[in-house]
Amino acid sequence: MASPDASRLATPELLAPTAWRTLEFVSDVHLSADEPATAAAWSSYLAHTQADAVFVLGDLFEVWIGDDQCTTGDSFTQACTQALHQLSQRTALFFMHGNRDFLAGQDLMQACGAQLLADPTVLVWGPERVLLSHGDALCLDDVRYMAFRAQVRSADWQHAFLAQSLPKRQALARQLRLQSQQEQAQRLDAGQSWADVDHAAADQWLQGTGCQWLLHGHTHRPAHHLLASGRHREVLSDWDARALPPRAEVLRLHLQPGAPSRLERHALL
Template sequence: MIPQYSSALLISDIHLTPSMPLTAQRFFDFCEKDAPKVQAVFILGDLFEYWVGDDAASNSPFQQEVLHALANLSTKTKTYYIHGNRDFLIGSAFLKKTGMALLADPSCVEIADKKYVLCHGDALCTADVGYQIFRGIVRKPWIQKLFLNMPLHWRRSIANHLRSNSHTQYQVEANKSPLNNQMRTNVTLEACAALVRGQSVDQLIHGHTHLPAHHKEQLGEQTWQRWVLSDWDLDHPERTTPRASALSIDSQGVRYLDLIKA
């Protein structure tokens, strides 16, 4: 039976890290003040900037602070988590301590008597062939087991190296051809159509692309609606407009909540 609730808040791509204290504080405030007002909270991946294993959390005061905020939230409202592309190694130990329930990517839920399919969104970016190959490799259980058995400092070094390479490659492609790069790294119409058709729903919610918007889409005779969640960033005003929002669903409908002004 799929989860059913009368109200919910959905967030993703918080990218929590000690180097972004304003963003982190807004997340802590969200857990304490905003989230307990609804029946369920869904975090659709990339809660952390990166995750190299549950054992790393015990050595990080910052991650312990996040753990306690989530554990406190879970005592007040049901909290769900879907793995993102940066923290897909979050495991059962961390989930158990936080009280969050893990959802498969994708998953169907029912909120205010309507069904939605939820996912992180990276699997829908099928035009980025190189990334999809990489994703298929790192999601293999034996690869993950091999990585998690490495010393912690090796894992952190590898994660930082991959993040640096990814950022550099993105900037090169964006400077070379901004439009083509955005099309390559965005979700494709065909992938979205296949997902909603396979789940027998016509409402899709995802994160990952950092392009928040409500879309009414069609492919052939198939139609559906798609909501994209915002990433959060309150720490880099010199590079981008501060962002922090949630998608609210209840009997009044679906709407974006600006958590900066809230």
Template sequence: MILLISDLHLQEERPDLTRAFLRFLNEKAAHATALYILGDFFEAWIGDDGMTPYQEGIARALKQLSDRGTRIYFMHGNRDFLIGKAFCRIAGCELLPDPSRVVLNGTPVVLMHGDSLCTRDIGYMRLRRWLRNPIVLWILTHLPLQTRRKLARKLRSESKEQTKMKSSAIVDVTPEEIPPLLDRLNASILIHGHTHRPAIHELTLAGGRSAKRIVLGDWERQGWALECDENGELALEAFDIEPVG
């Protein structure tokens, strides 16, 4: 069994999410051969050098899973794209590029976080290109920690306000981006997160070829995981997140 998750937005202020994730590791992921985390694992990440005790605890929980034999792969999201080698070393995980073509129990799939597919959101795409510029990344990672914390809070606040004012179509994946992506990477299944709209979309590619776009859910009121069984069959599953207290 292989598991895929995304958009947990783990943060110390949400102990219910933390407990649900640790339970997921111990009860579900412990039986998996591999776990793929497709971004926005943390609510925010200001750099490996700014790792909090809470975040380090999560990393060590992943390392325990890795030490038991489950391979762990991590892909950057738009909230944790500054995660680097130090975190991966502590967590026992391998960093994947976005997009990545992998084979899950015989089934070739394309994995992405998903934000780069939301091309109708022109303002966000402009910000994304700026933040991912190597020069900007170097500057960001060399700013004082306190400055990075303030900047992260500012960007999160502005993002939430701007998203409220945008139509649902603008902040969703642009459908026309999918067929050429799958054709270029020679796959018929795309798996991504980011949009917080869990679903399995049936598609038709050039020449009548069938394809799927599977959207992972965010961990807000429910937890979500995509399970790939030994035959390569994919199933999207939800489970309750129980309140703490």
């Protein structure tokens, strides 16, 4: 299991240009050809955003089983990467792995014009230090998931998985998804709630990296939490254009020299 202490020791930093004024954060869009309305909302967002930088904090794709998905003629994936690449021509674009798309690699980054960020990463802009994460590594009470996470993030597992044919990987991904749904159902039957971020661990990450804010997704529980130390945890929403009401949200960080930074949620649907 990845401990918070181990991951904070070498937390990478991203130095943001001081000219940046508006940064946008999204996560858990879960792009899939089966959800055209969400994909349309996402394309519209990419076409219209005025941000200086867009940060995708994991689970952009419902599933990513290897970068050869880019080159197999799957028109949905190609449309997704082209739209991101167009955005990257006018906006800095960053991508962090989620638990669905942790196999996204450098070929996909190149196709999208994106820079891959480690999880977690400290975003540094002048005096501001903001910790970015997908969030799943902090869901410590889901012991089975943490063990699974450690397994699938290992180089050996990924090497063996990627060596399989695309249809085999698709079948295995479906099987893993089904297994995860069954485990979630068992948790709910046993009276346990869905796993959530551990507040003490989040606070430890923040203190260890000298950050006041943690921005993350994964839990699909958009909220602001004030932690015991007075630091903040801001949770991004997932996207689902077919939900009632529909969910498609960006978190916008406004930066102004000499003035306090402002964070606001912006609903796109």
